[in-house]
Amino acid sequence: MTASGTWASWQQDLAAAVARSRPLFDEQPEAPAAVLRDRLLAGLGTSPAPGSAAVTVDGTWTRDGLDGSDLSWDCGFGPRTRAWLLRPAGERGTLPGVLALFEHGGVKVVGREKLTDGPGQLGRELAATVHGSRRASYGGRAWAEDLARRGVAVLVHDVFGFGSRRLPEDDGAAPRLTEGQAAKAAGLLGTSWAALIAGEDRLAFSALRSLPAVDGARVAAVGMSGGGARAGLLRVLEPDLAATVIVAMMSTLGAMIPGHLENHAWTWLSPGLGAAGDWPSVVGSWTERPLLVQYGLEDHLFPRPGMLAADAQLRRRFSAQGHPDNYTGSLLPVGHVFTPQMQDAAWEWLGAVLGF
DSSP states (O other), X not given: XXXXXXXXXXXXXXXXXXXXXXXXXXXXXXXXXXXXXXHHHHHHOOOOSOSSOOOEEEEEEEETTEEEEEEEEOOSSSSOEEEEEEEETTOXXXXXXXXXXXXXXXXXXXXXXXXXXXXXXXXXXXXXXXHHHHHHHHTTOOHHHHHHHTTOEEEEEOOTTSGGGSOGGGGSOSSOOOHHHHHHHHHHTTOOHHHHHHHHHHHHXXXXXXXXXXXXXXXXXXXXXXXXHHXXXXXHHOTTOOEEEEESOOOOSGGGTTTSSTTOOTTTSOTTHHHHOOHHHHHTOOTTSOEEEEEETTOTTSOHHHHHHHHHHHHHHHHHTTOGGGEEEEEESOOSOOOHHHHHHHHHHHHHHHTO
């Protein structure tokens, strides 16, 4: 047997042994959402982010049918988070809001730039990185801009490990600090990489809702891949989130073992995650709030049986809680992508929910 085959068997044996001592990857269609939230918080660990953001407007600009604002706020440690708020040019009314959550993709030197060009001042090398990332994940679109032009206030913000919040060693100094090393330090301090990001996403949610030109009762989150994991965690932790779109980031956890863990980052596979419950049940917590999940059935990062099982599990939870119409699952013949066609379908769904 190969080393990888031995390890695969070992993982399955370990999972079975743990499951004998406590629930593991537990489907919980009847569990109250607040219980799932508390279990998730316990698993993720402490977040040092403050509960609300004191937002500073550092500049404004207009480009290609958009009015933009450069925003920043303090996250409790490290440099200030930088963010861009996008609105249709000339719009003066109150708009629904969307948190646009970028993917991981192994690219941390930028964050918000993955989803928008902002004021359009990227250097040549950085622009090449950004455009490569967009081609791989989004069909080349800067989708936060497309969404904003449809009549939405879209906030795109950096978070721990990315862009203005990237680790200093990731600026090119040697030796480079790996994500695993940073995650070890976070764990020693009683937190986790996922908890740090979730805390900063919650802070951004507070920031967006506080803006005078945003309807705080109509704020949603959208994310693909690592951004989808962020959207899922935010959905659990913030019951006032009006709607959520998760793309290419859904499977039962048991199906991920043994062959689909290696290519996922600490932004999702956090210590303690499985003890909170199975991922679909946890993400499906607040069934009063609409959820759209777009699955890529050819996605190499997730097993097809796990995706199909997750869709069924979410349907059972929303039905058991009395809100079957609030879950929409789209099973699509695509890979690990958020294509322009998927984006258009998501904006149509989101427009019906938020009213734009």
